[in-house]
Amino acid sequence: xxxxxxxxxxxxxxxxxxxxxxxxxxxxxxxxxxxxxxxxxxxxxxxxxxxxxxxxxxxxxxxxxxxxxxxxxxxxxxxxxxxxxxxxxxxxxxxxxxxxxxxxxxxxxxxxxxxxxxxxxxxxxxxxxxxxxxxxxxxxxxxxxxxxxxxxxxxxxxxxxxxxxxxxxxxxxxxxxxxxxxxxxxxxxxxxxxxxxxxxxxxxxxxxxxxxxxxxxxxxxxxxxxxxxxxxxxxxxxxxx
Amino acid sequence: xxxxxxxxxxxxxxxxxxxxxxxxxxxxxxxxxxxxxxxxxxxxxxxxxxxxxxxxxxxxxxxxxxxxxxxxxxxxxxxxxxxxxxxxxxxxxxxxxxxxxxxxxxxxxxxxxxxxxxxxxxxxxxxxxxxxxxxxxxxxxxxxxxxxxxxxxxxxxxxxxxxxxxxxxxxxxxxxxxxxxxxxxxxxxxxxxxxxxxxxxxxxxxxxxxxxxxxxx
Numbered sequence: 001x002x003x004x005x006x007x008x009x010x011x012x013x014x015x016x017x018x019x020x021x022x023x024x025x026x027x028x029x030x031x032x033x034x035x036x037x038x039x040x041x042x043x044x045x046x047x048x049x050x051x052x053x054x055x056x057x058x059x060x061x062x063x064x065x066x067x068x069x070x071x072x073x074x075x076x077x078x079x080x081x082x083x084x085x086x087x088x089x090x091x092x093x094x095x096x097x098x099x100x101x102x103x104x105x106x107x108x109x110x111x112x113x114x115x116x117x118x119x120x121x122x123x124x125x126x127x128x129x130x131x132x133x134x135x136x137x138x139x140x141x142x143x144x145x146x147x148x149x150x151x152x153x154x155x156x157x158x159x160x161x162x163x164x165x166x167x168x169x170x171x172x173x174x175x176x177x178x179x180x181x182x183x184x185x186x187x188x189x190x191x192x193x194x195x196x197x198x199x200x201x202x203x204x205x206x207x208x209x210x211x212x213x214x215x216x217x218x219x220x221x222x223x224x225x226x227x228x229x230x231x232x233x234x235x236x237x238x239x240x241x
Numbered sequence: 242x243x244x245x246x247x248x249x250x251x252x253x254x255x256x257x258x259x260x261x262x263x264x265x266x267x268x269x270x271x272x273x274x275x276x277x278x279x280x281x282x283x284x285x286x287x288x289x290x291x292x293x294x295x296x297x298x299x300x301x302x303x304x305x306x307x308x309x310x311x312x313x314x315x316x317x318x319x320x321x322x323x324x325x326x327x328x329x330x331x332x333x334x335x336x337x338x339x340x341x342x343x344x345x346x347x348x349x350x351x352x353x354x355x356x357x358x359x360x361x362x363x364x365x366x367x368x369x370x371x372x373x374x375x376x377x378x379x380x381x382x383x384x385x386x387x388x389x390x391x392x393x394x395x396x397x398x399x400x401x402x403x404x405x406x407x408x409x410x411x412x413x414x415x416x417x418x419x420x421x422x423x424x425x426x427x428x429x430x431x432x433x434x435x436x437x438x439x440x441x442x443x444x445x446x447x448x449x450x451x452x453x454x455x456x457x458x
Binding site for chain 2: 057082084086087118
């Protein structure tokens, strides 16, 4: 089962995709329409492999991937250093095709354009990568664990920014348990198989590996309107009457 | 080959045989068929096809100046095939085992560690190259000649950073000089037969091809 077509012309079709590596395998079958898709799953469940398959960095063992109407796409890889190709922060920002000053400013790195990207901590590098990517516009944006190496405040900023992506298909692969953007569709990677859970919030009670606080709320009969901090706070207030 | 000692022994003999004569080279080629899986992955290796044309150019120049370029091309080509096939069979830690077995836990450990780190470095460089290409692809860029210098610089920098991390790790684990290692080898009957074949091939390679046919008759 997959979400119904949003009618905005873009569609990502995962047609019985299977990826095999020795005894390990991952499978995906479904259609992703414009909106924010959260794909959660435990470590080693195949999230990164699926993200790379979607972006054409890996060839599936079988099945087909169809990018219907999608002319531009971007993958935010899990490790920010994998993106680095510039000798300085300024050149690195330029390599994304964005205005370096703006990207550096957003990342809190104003005036450090001449520095070596590898002199930054992984968290700072992640902030720069996120800042550059947030200035890019793509039909399909795949975020593979964008919260890694970030502190709570930065995770919050990432979630808030992702919530603002109104056009195109946004796919968020994460095992994050606390900070989520305003999500339209919920998916789960269970034992290497992608499973469509449903539209948020209706799907929340069906979320097998939901974070404990969400399970607690649902257990108390309160279904949050969405997964953002505000929505969860509001649900908590409802529960307490 | 399971046993790293027999593998090293065989590769030394076969390298000498291949270099010495065409007969030795052709017999080495037959010897490689003892390990078809490794040979198949060697034939698929891109690096082999990058190196072969250089050998071809040297062979061509030799032929033009009146030397036996064809013989050179066959011998060096098979030598490359041998090197790549043998390399496919190596697993991490084998060089350390081999060096410690040969030279002991002092200098042997240091030599083995240096070889292991070097080989790991080659594999890392290969991965770094793939990652740089992926990053460029994601950013809508293509590797061009003018980018090569900056990519090369980036890869050297990555290597140096990793070397720094490895040095820190070794220091943290108390490495100063030498170390303890218990080499373990598992020779199989197939390895022994392959090694005996390598000895025979070396002996045959000393003979001229014409002599081999005389012996056969």
